[in-house]
Amino acid sequence: MSRTIAIAALGVVAVGLGVTAGVLLTGGDDEIRFAQCRESVVVGGADQLGGPFTLVSETGETVTEADVLDGPTLVYFGYTSCPDVCPIDLFRNGEVAHLLDEQGVAITPVFITIDPARDTPQQVAEYTDFMHPRMLGLTGSQEQIDIAARAYGVYAARVGEPDDPDYLMDHSSYSYLMSPEHGFLEFYSRQASVEQMVENITCYANAM
Template structure:
């Protein structure tokens, strides 16, 4: 009996401290609850606030735009380049298919392609590139400094390889291949790897959209 009373007293003390400090025993502070927890399949060191942020780039019409101009609705961002021989077309085609699936479900997501090859990817060229992938896809380029700043904000990687001998205009660019889901007023939400099918990507994005 004495032992049971001691146990109950200890439990009561823990509950009392929890109430005083606002701690929920089964998952941390209510104010820190992640409304997207059930949707997440990736982790970002330091938290999702470490990815994303403001940028200034140039759109397909040659107009200077900011992140606030571009991300006016849920958006799926991809950093690549139009001369990419395989990965970029495949990844962006996958993204476009996923966005079509979402649209069939009544969910609108904007596809955004940010070039990491501003020397060759002019606004006019990007307009043709994105039009072939999806009618609502927005292509962005800019000065090397603007592109670098946007890439650093999203913690992407890219590196220009040496051009072919005798052909300075032909070169490949190594780069990361994540797609980033970004919401207006919230910023970066999640990143997705390229091994997802269009259907899998659509399902994952839909989860975040419904949890907003």
């Protein structure tokens, strides 16, 4: 993977933990508070990632970002039919949550599907329950998913024949550390290990 990743939906350039490291300070309170933890760069500022969304939870309830991001949260976009990338990444995120629990740091892993045509609330619930008992699965209409994906600079596109029921989705694969008080804090590439993520998230938790 390239060391510099362009997030096309936002028109920003970012470098994520697990690829290389850097710090962007713009003089805001959060940038100063979390300077010792920051391992990624978002050109234009960290407030370029995240934003309002309305989705459907795995229990069938309509939720907003305020309902979902009610504490430290690790957000991942993928789909339940993903053959390799998503289950590996989500299992890792679940392991991160387990280890943080042992340290007294509570974080909620969140899975947002990019394939709402197939990922019903029930399908998403079964998938997330396997990954971590506290992982929250979200789906919705295609329009709702598109809005959420754009807010996080997520790339997603269907590949294969239009009539193939077993189509795949091409998509970016980052995990986003979010906080209700501070918004976007950090994102982690696929190369980030469990140990790296636990250490980094603990740093943020101690700085809050």
